[in-house]
Amino acid sequence: xxxxxxxxxxxxxxxxxxxxxxxxxxxxxxxxxxSHSIVNANFTLTSSQDVENIVxxxxxxIGIADCTR
Numbered sequence: 001x002x003x004x005x006x007x008x009x010x011x012x013x014x015x016x017x018x019x020x021x022x023x024x025x026x027x028x029x030x031x032x033x034x035s036h037s038i039v040n041a042n043f044t045l046t047s048s049q050d051v052e053n054i055v056x057x058x059x060x061x062i063g064i065a066d067c068t069r
Contacts (some may be wrong), residue, residue: 010047017045023059024051 002008005027008020022033045051 012043012045016041017043020045021051021054024055028055 002019002023005020005023008016012020025033026041032036
């Protein structure tokens with residue numbers, strides 16, 4: 001496993017993409033993640049902007065509608 005973000009080169013596919021995303025999340029939060037279990041081999045990151053979009057999406061709470069009304 002690569003330990004430094006600068007050692008990766010875009011585009012990243014599959015396991016390399018999830019490893020990069022996990023490393024970004026770990027560096028920003030101090031928590032280790034395991035995206036490998038939820039991401040398939042077709043996962044691709046084409047740029048650092050893709051990573052920013054994912055991280056920003058993870059920060060947003062998911063609203064659940066009340067369907068009982």
